[in-house]
Amino acid sequence: MWEVTVDKDKCDGDEECVDVCPVDVFEMVDGKADPVNAEECLGCESCVEVCEAEAITVEEV
Numbered sequence: 001m002w003e004v005t006v007d008k009d010k011c012d013g014d015e016e017c018v019d020v021c022p023v024d025v026f027e028m029v030d031g032k033a034d035p036v037n038a039e040e041c042l043g044c045e046s047c048v049e050v051c052e053a054e055a056i057t058v059e060e061v
Contacts, residue, residue: 002043003061004035010055017047017056 004025006017013031023040026033026047033055035041047056 001061002038002041003057003059004038004041004047005057005059006033006035007055007057008032010053012053012055014052016050016052020046020050022046 011032013028013033015028015033017033018026018028022044023037023042025035025037025041027036028034029036041058043058043060045058048058
């Protein structure tokens, strides 16, 4: 299982994580990425790689 966290203060709302995630973990809420389907995370860290703001962390729990 994976824990997905978005630092809302760092998130610039460019939606790259939304576009790249193969299992639709993220949705945009109030202009920021929100891991609304975090339980679906595969741990691929594609979102971490595309996030230029370094706002996303993915940790195995």
